[in-house]
Amino acid sequence: MRCHRGIALILCVITFAASLAQAADTELPVVAEEDFQQGAARWEYADEAAWKVEAGGSGKVLALLKKHSDYKPPFRSPYNMALLKDVQVSDFQLTARVQSTEPDYGHRSLCLFFGYQDPAHFYYVHFGKKTDAHANQIFIVDNAARTKISTKTTDGTPWDDNWHTLRVARDAASGTIAVYFDDMNEPVMTAVDKTFTWGRIGVGSFDDRGVFDQIELRGEVHKPN
Numbered sequence: 740m741r742c743h744r745g746i747a748l749i750l751c752v753i754t755f756a757a758s759l760a761q762a763a764d765t766e767l768p769v770v771a772e773e774d775f776q777q778g779a780a781r782w783e784y785a786d787e788a789a790w791k792v793e794a795g796g797s798g799k800v801l802a803l804l805k806k807h808s809d810y811k812p813p814f815r816s817p818y819n820m821a822l823l824k825d826v827q828v829s830d831f832q833l834t835a836r837v838q839s840t841e842p843d844y845g846h847r848s849l850c851l852f853f854g855y856q857d858p859a860h861f862y863y864v865h866f867g868k869k870t871d872a873h874a875n876q877i878f879i880v881d882n883a884a885r886t887k888i889s890t891k892t893t894d895g896t897p898w899d900d901n902w903h904t905l906r907v908a909r910d911a912a913s914g915t916i917a918v919y920f921d922d923m924n925e926p927v928m929t930a931v932d933k934t935f936t937w938g939r940i941g942v943g944s945f946d947d948r949g950v951f952d953q954i955e956l957r958g959e960v961h962k963p964n
Contacts, residue, residue, distance in 0.1 A: 767830060767831065767832055767957035767958050767959065768957060768958075769955065769956070769957050770826060770828060770831070770956045770957060770958050770960060771823060771826055771954070771955075771956040772954070772955050772956075773823075773953075773954040773955075774797075774798065774799070774952060774953055774954075775792050775798075775799045775800055775801050775952065776798050776799050778792055779792050779801055779821075781823060781824050781825075782801070782821045782822065782823060782824065783821070783822055783824055784820065784821050784822075785808060785810035785812075785818065785819065785820040785821075785822075785858075785943075786805070786808040786809045786810040786818070786819065788805065788809065789803060789804060789805035789808045789809075789810075789819055790802065790803055790804070790821055791804055795838075795950055795952070796836070796838070796902065796950065796952040796953075797952070797953075799952075800838075800950040800951060800952040801821060801942070801950065801951045801952070802840075802948075802949075802950045802951075803819050803821070803943060803944060803947075803948050803949050803950070803951075804948060805819070805948070806841070806946055806947060806948055807946060808946070812858055812859075812880075813858055813859045814859060814880060814882070814883055814884045814885070815884035815885055816858075816861075816863070816878075816880045816884070816885045817850050817852075817863060817865075817943060817944060817945040817946075818944075818945065818946055819850075819943040819944045819945070819946065819947075820850075820852055820941050820942075820943040821941055821942050821943055821951070822852065822855060822939050822940070822941035823939055823940055823941060823956070826939065826940070826956070826960065827937050827938055827939055827960065827961040827962075827963070828937060828938075828940065828956065828958035828959060828960060828961055829909075829911040829936055829937040829958070829959045829961045830909060830910055830911050830912075830958055830959045831853070831907075831908075831909050831940065831956060831957060831958030831959070832906065832907070832908045832909075832955075832956075832957045832958065833851060833853060833906065833907045833908075833940050833954070833955075833956050833957075833958075834904065834905070834906045834953075834954070834955045834956075835851065835904070835905050835906075835942055835951055835952070835953065835954045835955075836902055836903070836904055836951070836952045836953040836954075837849055837902065837903055837904075837905055837942070837949055837950065837951050837952075838900070838901070838902045838903070838949060838950045839898045839899075839900070839947065839948075839949045840900075840948045840949050840950060841947040841948050841949065843868070843898070843899075844868070845868055845869045846867055846868060846869065846874050846947075847867070847868040847898045847947060848865055848866055848867040848868065848874065848875075848896070848898075848944055848945060848947050849866050849905070849942075849943070849944045849947065849949045850863050850864060850865055850866065850942070850943050850944050850945060851863065851864045851866075851905055851907050851918075851940070851941070851942060852939075852940060852941035852942070852943065853907055853909060853938060853939075853940045853941075854909075854934075854935035854936075854937070854938035855938045855939040855940065855941060856935060856938050859880060859881075859882050860880065860881055860882065860935065861879075861880050861935065861938060862877065862878065862879050862880075862888075862916070862932070862935060862938075863877075863878050863880070863885075864876075864877050864878075864905075864907055864918050864928065865877075865878060865945060866896040866898075866905065866920065867895060867896055868895050868896060868897075868898050869894075869895045870892055870893065870894055870895050872887060873885075873887070874895075875892055875893065875895050875896055875928075876888075876889040876892055876928065877889045877892075877916055877918060877928050877929075877930040879932060879934060879935075881934055888916075888930045888931075888932050889928050889929065889930050890929050890930055890931060891926070891928060891929040892927065892928045893927050893928070896920055896927075897920075902952075903920060903921055904919075904920075904921055904923070905918075905919070905920060906918070906919040906923060907919075911933075911936040911937065912936075913931070913933075914931045914932050914933035915929070915930075915931055916928075916929065916930040916931070916932065917929055937961035938961075940956055942954065
């Protein structure tokens with residue numbers, strides 16, 4: 740898709756994001772599916788003691804149980820990460836069913852991670868209850884404290900105690916990032932950035948608790964040279 744000069748960047752991003760999400764279901768192959776019924780052997784953690792597979796949802800879920808992780812990131816960024824092992828993708832669509840288990844407050848949140856290279860280089864989406872410069876945004880960690888790259892967001896993510904569906908869709912060539920909450924037709928956040936064109940994916944939070952289930956990763960597998 741080519742954006743005309745007279746169209747504002749934000750409109751271009753939204754239009755492209757919608758077409759990307761609609762196409763991903765049929766064009767991108769399934770790379771990984773996880774329901775945690777057989778455990779979580781495919782996942783590794785920033786702080787293994789913070790995570791546990793337990794009963795919940797439709798059977799078993801991956802639960803983040805510690806609000807304050809023992810993990811110390813090299814730069815200001817989320818403390819609680821569970822990363823899918825041995826899979827790197829360029830173009831992708833990551834979908835997960837999630838439930839926030841943190842008592843309600845202004846920054847109640849959960850995160851999705853992508854483009855993960857190492858602890859100092861990755862992207863993440865912060866689904867925060869109330870938006871500000873450090874909450875409910877798309878961020879990059881690039882050998883420095885996390886930096887907001889969102890071109891669009893909302894007033895906040897309407898967390899409650901119910902299950903919700905999160906999705907991130909990524910087109911590596913254009914740099915487009917589109918983020919969805921329950922409504923898979925209209926992105927709640929968008930960004931354009933080409934710093935990392937491939938990487939691992941993950942789930943977690945900055946410093947809140949939650950549970951994760953029914954994770955599906957569609958995408959193009961990146962194989963390092």
